[in-house]
Amino acid sequence: MSHFNHKHTTFLNTPSESKMKNIHILAIPYPAQGHVIPLMEASRCFTNNGLKVTFVNTDFTHKRVMSACSQIDGPSNHLMRMVSIPDGMEPCDDRSDIGKLTKTMFERMPAKLEELINDINKNDDDHIMCIVADYYMGWVVRVARKMGIRLASFCPSSAAVSAVIMSVQKLMDDEVINCNGVPMKDQMIQLSNSMPFMDPRNFIWACIGDSTTNKIIFDFIVLEGKEAADYIICNSTMELEPGAFALFPKLLPVGPLLATNRSARQVGHFWNEDSTCLAWLDQQPICSVIYLAFGSFTVFDQRQFEELALGLEDTKRPFLWVVRPGTSDSMDYVYPSGYMDRLGTRGKMVSWAPQQEVLNHPSVACFVSHCGWNSTMEGVSNGVPFLCWPYFADQFFNKTYICDIWKTGLGLNKNDTSIVTRGEIKSKVEQLLDNDLIKENALNLQEKVMDCVRAGNSSNKHLNKFIDWVKEETS
Structure with missing residues (x-):
């Protein structure tokens, strides 16, 4: 070669x-x-x-x-x-x-x-x-x-x-x-x-x-x-x-190294961004949407995927969910029976999103994230509260920053079978979005970081x- x-x-x-x-x-x-x-x-x-x-x-x-x-x-x-x-x-x-x-x-x-x-x-x-x-x-x-x-x-x-x-x-x-x-x-x-x-x-x-x-x-x-x-x-x-x-x-x-600092488009992605989600966000109320994205490495098994899907349904809130296709060695995820019909237009799934633009959108209320450092910096830079779901490597320490040091988010906890249950997801979304102190901390940190x-x-x-x-x- x-x-x-x-x-x-x-x-x-x-x-x-x-x-x-x-x-x-x-x-x-x-x-x-x-x-x-x-x-x-x-x-x-x-x-x-x-x-x-x-x-x-x-x-x-x-x-x-x-x-x-x-x-x-x-x-x-x-x-x-x-x-x-x-x-x-x-x-x-x-x-x-x-x-x-x-x-x-x-x-x-x-x-x-x-x-x-x-x-x-x-x-x-x-x-x-x-x-x-x-x-x-x-x-x-x-x-x-x-x-x-x-x-x-x-x-x-x-x-x-x-x-x-x-x-x-x-x-x-x-x-x-x-x-x-x-x-x-x-x-x-x-x-x-x-x-x-x-x-x-x-x-x-x-x-x-x-x-x-x-x-x-x-x-x-x-x-x-x-x-x-x-x-x-x-x-x-x-x-x-x-x-x-x-x-x-x-x-x-x-x-923070952000394309939005230069009013430009972020580059270097491995997948095509689905920008249709921005038009969908335009139709949602301010601070109403749960945004979920778990980076390029995170993999859920089918059971966890279904539990997450049902937890989002139970929140009764609009959500934008980045769902990457299954890897070459596994099948693509399967949604629960009748899921899409029950959701209607309340849920929007894309395979990859223009994340900086999404997080900067006024409709986004919180960010359910794997806590990769890029996502952490992008969430912080847009003043968005986090629900933390780390997968591996430095993501666990980034969660410590978010939840314990900066106090701009909450962690999602697994049960005895290592599953984050639908009840945990619904409960933590409600706790986060009802917590004015976390929202205030996120906005204050955004101002300090962007000033740098x-x-x-x-x-x-x-x-x-x-x-x-x-x-x-x-x-």
């Missing part, structure tokens, strides 16, 4: 060639939906500040992104091009097997990335001056060091997750985890007095899958390149995570600091 050819290269809204020379950076995300979108948003911030970006997806991800988005808007996107390299897996391999995907990428992608950079650098006026690599692509450290290119990391998760990874040695020294990352104590811990308590069983590498997968994630993501970058830029704000940023000044909050990106304020200053750093040795 060719590592770099024209059929895998896409220029975004390319106008006539610019006469000025732009500093060239390469951005490379982990090939997951929640990683591609925020790094794409960061890259668009870079191009808006005059930097040129080559955005490197895997071949598999590149095809999905480009098929879901035929055109990228924005005044500076002639400075961004999309390219791809192989992830090392076969076309028929299951890329939802995170352990196998991660291990294969770490073994096979470094050589392909080096070839790509050498091809780009053949043009003396187009050299890659800096690499911005996803925090979960630690193997890029080897490539950057070998080629003498400066490296920054991008954290698509909370700053707290970065802080945990940067504290791994201390966690081992304190016997919180062993040398394989396995928790040794059944107790909550704090990284510092200014940070919330954490459950080691919910560390990013400890709850991804089975023990083999967890070990792969620990070895190839956590240990590989956790301290090599000069800067780690984060899709977060000082207001949301002051403790993490105080503990590690290397972390630069530049968030305004000119001269913290996230804006940190973004400018990073861009100045990229430029300083090339001027």
